[in-house]
């Protein structure tokens with residue numbers, strides 16, 4: 106109810122207005138509304154803030170820069186920089202991606218050369234492709250960057266390391282000497298975020314600014330490794346784990362709230378010619394578009410909770426020096442981020458499109474969500490690259506499964522029990538245990554299929570790297586199958602262990618079955634090809650899905666209401682709680698800047714001569730028509 110927090114209509118603001126309004130609101134929220142003692146920008150409060158603010162600033166500062174200080178800094182460095190960053194007395198970003206490289210980190214070109222005489226690092230972007238490009242909050246907000254650069258000592262390269270680099274004056278906010286920095290311009294979304302470019306030329310930083318938890322450089326230039334260097338990639342794992350809930354589950358939940366509420370209000374056409382127009386939500390085709398996406402919200406939420414727990418447990422182990430869980434966590438987080446962002450972004454577009462013309466209006470609030478979700482398929486690890494990382498781990502595990510009993514998320518690769526499906530009715534296929542087994546079998550077969558294909562190619566003389574490249578599509582499919590079995594399996598377990606009312610558990614079980622069946626029906630080729638289902642059972646799977654749509658239809662609005670988004674955060678004429686769609690759309694349109702005058706003078710000057718000629722002809726004074 107704090108008017109300082111309420112959103113003005115973002116669509117009727119310029120990009121620069123949105124940039125400064127997001128900063129005002131974010132700082133207001135952090136500085137005024139949150140208890141100052143003890144909170145951190147990566148604490149539990151964030152998920153509540155994220156429900157209250159439509160456009161944040163400082164997501165990278167809070168979601169990446171600060172976690173990196175914790176992950177890569179020594180205790181002294183954390184003690185120095187964390188308090189400043191947590192209180193926004195320094196604003197940072199994570200500067201890794203360059204104009205020429207984003208996915209292939211070993212190709213990054215920014216160099217940090219150690220100057221022994223002065224005990225400093227000299228930072229340089231040797232050519233234009235080395236310029237840092239994309240980091241959020243970097244263009245105009247950040248005064249520090251956590252710069253990922255190639256460490257060079259006496260001409261020898263030591264790989265990518267993290268350096269704290271100040272880029273703007275803390276008094277004037279002007280760029281420091283050797284720093285060229287700015288905004289990269291208009292993007293598909295994130296209008297309020299100043300993704301930036303950063304060109305560094307002979308910028309000197311103290312030796313102490315190398316984040317030295319994992320490695321350090323002594324004053325004489327001696328390089329010391331301290332622990333598993335793979336942890337240098339640890340911040341990306343953490344962000345991939347965190348972003349699922351924040352950037353995939355929550356936006357999809359908002360989109361589903363808007364689309365389901367609108368579909369319950371929008372009447373269009375007849376089902377029974379003798380009856381009145383129906384709410385479009387009564388069309389099974391509409392239910393088939395919307396309800397599986399509602400189910401995805403829940404299943405992705407449950408699976409993300411499990412992944413967050415796994416990351417938390419892993420972090421505790423790393424503190425004890427045990428990094429054995431890292432390979433599985435990397436594979437799972439990379440695969441989950443890629444597959445759920447793919448599903449989520451596609452799902453948001455499906456539900457947007459299900460709202461017809463008004464879904465194409467920014468007044469629906471849906472284009473804002475769809476465009477932002479598209480970014481999740483690219484940032485924090487481009488999806489294809491992440492799926493291949495996941496597949497790399499699966500292929501290794503499949504080989505290991507031939508001799509060892511596997512555990513963890515890949516246990517099913519060493520399950521050689523009979524996994525044939527005996528379902529005779531569509532009810533059998535709504536059973537959670539049957540759905541889990543089907544997904545495990547499909548995933549196991551997909552991984553083995555890709556591995557076998559590559560082995561045969563290598564046996565026939567194809568170099569392993571070429572076999573990998575040629576089978577990439579099968580490997581990506583295997584990664585998707587693995588993640589789907591993980592999401593279905595963890596969701597079934599989570600729901601079964603949930604202490605809640607029987608009626609709620611029934612709905613959640615139905616949603617889980619809908620998610621699994623929608624996935625089966627969308628990929629039935631795999632399920633038949635790998636012998637998981639017969640053609641007749643595929644028909645039953647479709648029947649099972651349609652039956653669940655019918656069962657869930659009466660609760661559809663109640664289910665999305667349970668996401669509990671306020672009208673202010675939805676900013677949607679279609680999804681407002683009162684359902685007054687048409688009055689809201691009309692009011693919203695009238696507020697458009699285009700309508701601040703009845704005649705748009707700038708354009709009228711071009712139209713005027715033609716209009717006056719038309720007037721004269723129609724009033725009998727004008728010359729004959731030119732036609």
Ligand SMILES: CCCCCCCCCC/C=C\CCCCC/C=C/C(=O)SCCNC(=O)CCNC(=O)[C@H](O)C(C)(C)COP(=O)(O)OP(=O)(O)OC[C@H]1O[C@@H](n2cnc3c(N)ncnc32)[C@H](O)[C@@H]1OP(=O)(O)O
Nearest residue numbers: 163164167168208209210335338347348351435484485486
């Ligand atoms: C105040 C307001 C508050 C607002 C609210 C805050 C909310 C916060 C919550 C939301 C959080 C964030 C919001 C979204 C923000 C995101 C913004 C975007 C940021 C970015 O995009 S940062 C840049 C991201 N870039 C990447 O991800 C690059 C991807 N590329 C790579 O990771 C690597 O290049 C690679 C893995 C593709 C290849 O690396 P390479 O060294 O060549 O490795 P390989 O040869 O493939 O493999 C070598 C072995 O290393 C293993 N490996 C690889 N990566 C990892 C890893 N990350 N962890 C562990 N192990 C890894 C790999 O498996 C190989 O192992 P093996 O040899 O097989 O044993």
Ligand SMILES: Cc1cc2nc3c(=O)[nH]c(=O)nc-3n(C[C@H](O)[C@H](O)[C@H](O)COP(=O)(O)OP(=O)(O)OC[C@H]3O[C@@H](n4cnc5c(N)ncnc54)[C@H](O)[C@@H]3O)c2cc1C
Nearest residue numbers: 199200201202206207208239240241480484485486487489
């Ligand atoms: C909104 C947004 C915010 C961002 N924020 C940040 C940030 O804060 N900090 C930061 O450092 N970066 C940030 N990034 C950059 C982001 O991390 C990179 O864009 C991302 O890692 C992809 O790298 P790239 O752009 O170089 O694409 P590329 O890697 O060049 O990918 C281009 C194409 O090549 C394909 N490809 C690449 N490698 C392979 C491979 N090995 N096998 C098969 N196909 C391959 C990809 O699948 C893709 O189709 C942001 C990007 C966006 C869009």
